[in-house]
Amino acid sequence: MSFKTLGQFIIEKQGDFPYAKGELSRLLRDIGIAAKIINYEVNKAGLADILGEHGVQNVQGEKQQKLDVYADEQFIQALSRGGECCYIASEEHEEGIDLTTQPYSKDAKYIVCIDPLDGSSNIDLNVSVGSIFSIYRRKEKEGQPVAIHEVLQYGHEQIAAGYVIYGSSTMLVYTTGKGVNGFTLDPSIGEFCLSHPDMKIPEEGKTYSINEGNYLRFPQYVKDYIKYCQMEDPISQRPYTSRYIGSMVADLHRTMIIGGIFLYPETQQYPQGKLRLLYECNPMAFIIEQAGGKALSGQERILDIQPTQLHQRSPIVIGSKKMVEKVEEFLMENE
Ligand code: AHM
Numbered sequence: 170m171s172f173k174t175l176g177q178f179i180i181e182k183q184g185d186f187p188y189a190k191g192e193l194s195r196l197l198r199d200i201g202i203a204a205k206i207i208n209y210e211v212n213k214a215g216l217a218d219i220l221g222e223h224g225v226q227n228v229q230g231e232k233q234q235k236l237d238v239y240a241d242e243q244f245i246q247a248l249s250r251g252g253e254c255c256y257i258a259s260e261e262h263e264e265g266i267d268l269t270t271q272p273y274s275k276d277a278k279y280i281v282c283i284d285p286l287d288g289s290s291n292i293d294l295n296v297s298v299g300s301i302f303s304i305y306r307r308k309e310k311e312g313q314p315v316a317i318h319e320v321l322q323y324g325h326e327q328i329a330a331g332y333v334i335y336g337s338s339t340m341l342v343y344t345t346g347k348g349v350n351g352f353t354l355d356p357s358i359g360e361f362c363l364s365h366p367d368m369k370i371p372e373e374g375k376t377y378s379i380n381e382g383n384y385l386r387f388p389q390y391v392k393d394y395i396k397y398c399q400m401e402d403p404i405s406q407r408p409y410t411s412r413y414i415g416s417m418v419a420d421l422h423r424t425m426i427i428g429g430i431f432l433y434p435e436t437q438q439y440p441q442g443k444l445r446l447l448y449e450c451n452p453m454a455f456i457i458e459q460a461g462g463k464a465l466s467g468q469e470r471i472l473d474i475q476p477t478q479l480h481q482r483s484p485i486v487i488g489s490k491k492m493v494e495k496v497e498e499f500l501m502e503n504e
């Protein structure tokens with residue numbers, strides 16, 4: 170059998186970045202290594218004494234679970250030892266981690282934003298979880314502390330982004346702005362192998378994904394769109410199917426493969442939506458756009474939002490192009 174490993178693929182694509190001297194390739198390799206270690210731990214979660222809540226709350230006030238902490242540690246270790254990352258913004262840390270004080274990473278060029286273990290409330294249930302990452306090039310000269318404006322870049326300034334899904338198989342999907350490629354972990358050799366080259370999201374789908382329990386709290390345009398999805402129409406093959414796992418990575422991975430739409434809009438409980446711009450919405454929006462889809466915050470393209478805070482949230486409507494455009498129509502009608 171012949172296959173291409175993630176490592177081989179990254180080296181092959183290094184020429185796409187004339188300014189890069191292999192640092193980005195090494196950074197992606199480090200992320201791949203962290204993903205493999207986390208995968209190993211996630212898979213034996215039911216066996217080890219690692220299940221359950223860690224007893225502290227993260228900066229969002231949500232219960233943190235042991236595997237969140239473990240995944241966070243693995244990313245931080247891999248990124249700080251690799252020497253290519255100067256700053257880490259993680260869902261699990263109120264403040265970003267500046268690595269420029271460390272001799273190894275002093276001259277590093279890349280800022281990494283991560284959600285180390287997304288969908289962590291699903292861990293105890295043996296339901297798919299994921300990791301999400303987003304990479305920026307720093308704006309100031311290397312060797313000095315990272316300024317917050319370097320971290321709060323637009324999503325369209327991302328150099329690379331990806332996710333890992335720990336599912337029935339483990340996959341790493343990433344983009345460097347030249348299409349999207351997916352790699353499946355072959356446990357027999359411990360390597361991510363190219364299984365989904367040049368991934369494209371279908372222009373239209375038949376699946377909508379939203380936490381419908383919040384229906385009464387949704388803005389009118391979202392309520393209208395849900396009703397539209399449920400209406401009988403043989404031409405557009407409605408009613409659509411509803412699918413909601415509650416793990417953004419898993420819901421969006423399905424959306425990538427078969428088409429569809431995923432929404433986490435503003436609600437009364439979360440006036441800015443629930444999902445975080447820097448390490449959830451932006452990387453996913455970059456990937457979906459690169460695959461031919463679309464991602465909006467409602468009014469605005471996700472990738473054009475100017476971040477003002479590390480942990481800021483944004484509403485999100487993301488997925489197959491034509492389905493997202495339909496939501497836009499309802500939004501405009503309601504203005
Ligand atoms: P987390 O980062 O704390 O795990 O929260 C993010 C998760 C997403 O994966 C998922 O789409 C969403 O929260 C589900 O939220 P809800 O339970 O409100 O539908």
Ligand code: MG
Nearest residue numbers: 284286287288
């Ligand atoms: Mg999380």
